[in-house]
Amino acid sequence: MHTTTFAEMFELDFGGFIIDTPGIKGLGLVEIEDSELADYFPEMLAFKGQCKFHNCKHLNEPKCAVKSALDTGEIHLIRYDSYISILEDDGNQYRESKYH
Numbered sequence: 001m002h003t004t005t006f007a008e009m010f011e012l013d014f015g016g017f018i019i020d021t022p023g024i025k026g027l028g029l030v031e032i033e034d035s036e037l038a039d040y041f042p043e044m045l046a047f048k049g050q051c052k053f054h055n056c057k058h059l060n061e062p063k064c065a066v067k068s069a070l071d072t073g074e075i076h077l078i079r080y081d082s083y084i085s086i087l088e089d090d091g092n093q094y095r096e097s098k099y100h
Ligand SMILES: [Zn+2]
Pocket: 048, 051, 052, 056, 057, 058, 059, 061, 063, 064, 065, 066, 067
């Protein structure tokens, strides 16, 4: 059985990373707070400082820089979609149904 003993990061062709680290099961996202999630998306991190609200989740908040960047194509919809799907997941789904 393959056991990861050090962190490895793989870059994906379509823009993204898979991080394989010891001690993380499944997607390893369950410990990330909603408010921190955008920090794991470099292109969203680049814009979030310009959001009107410092705790902006980039959903329907007014004057959201991430949403503006989405409109102008500076952030790809596919990336925003994955952000939303992670944000909307309560985390339990991964532990209880997908990764027994
Ligand atoms: Zn925002």
